[in-house]
Amino acid sequence: GLAADDKKAEPDNTATNERDRSSEAKTSGDQSNSSADLKITQAIRQALMKDPELSTTAKNIKVITVNGQVTLRGPVKTAQEKAKIDQKARSAAGRAQISDQLDVKGSK
Numbered sequence: 001g002l003a004a005d006d007k008k009a010e011p012d013n014t015a016t017n018e019r020d021r022s023s024e025a026k027t028s029g030d031q032s033n034s035s036a037d038l039k040i041t042q043a044i045r046q047a048l049m050k051d052p053e054l055s056t057t058a059k060n061i062k063v064i065t066v067n068g069q070v071t072l073r074g075p076v077k078t079a080q081e082k083a084k085i086d087q088k089a090r091s092a093a094g095r096a097q098i099s100d101q102l103d104v105k106g107s108k
Helices: 002-008 013-030 035-050 079-092
Strands: 062-066 069-076 097-104
Touching (some): 035 062, 069 079, 079 097
Parallel strands (some): 069 097
8 A cells, every 4th residue: 555655755774674574464464374375376466467458556466365265455446457356366376265355446
């Protein structure tokens, strides 16, 4: 979200880095470190990055995998985009369960 962008503007980077690490830990902190879970997250990310039709917003969603359970979180522009991410995540994640919590924000 926006908070991270505000932090980047601050001149003192050490504090920012510390804080980013801890705030990152809370949101994506649910991400497990098991190699199987990390592989799923990476596979989904790569599938999203490769798609030229997805907006930057869509490519920046959070992908969190814990014990083969994938949660997709963040804003996307359209319902089509949401459906597309969902579909890509499902094919990239193999048998993993997908929990789609994406928000369609609409383009203003």
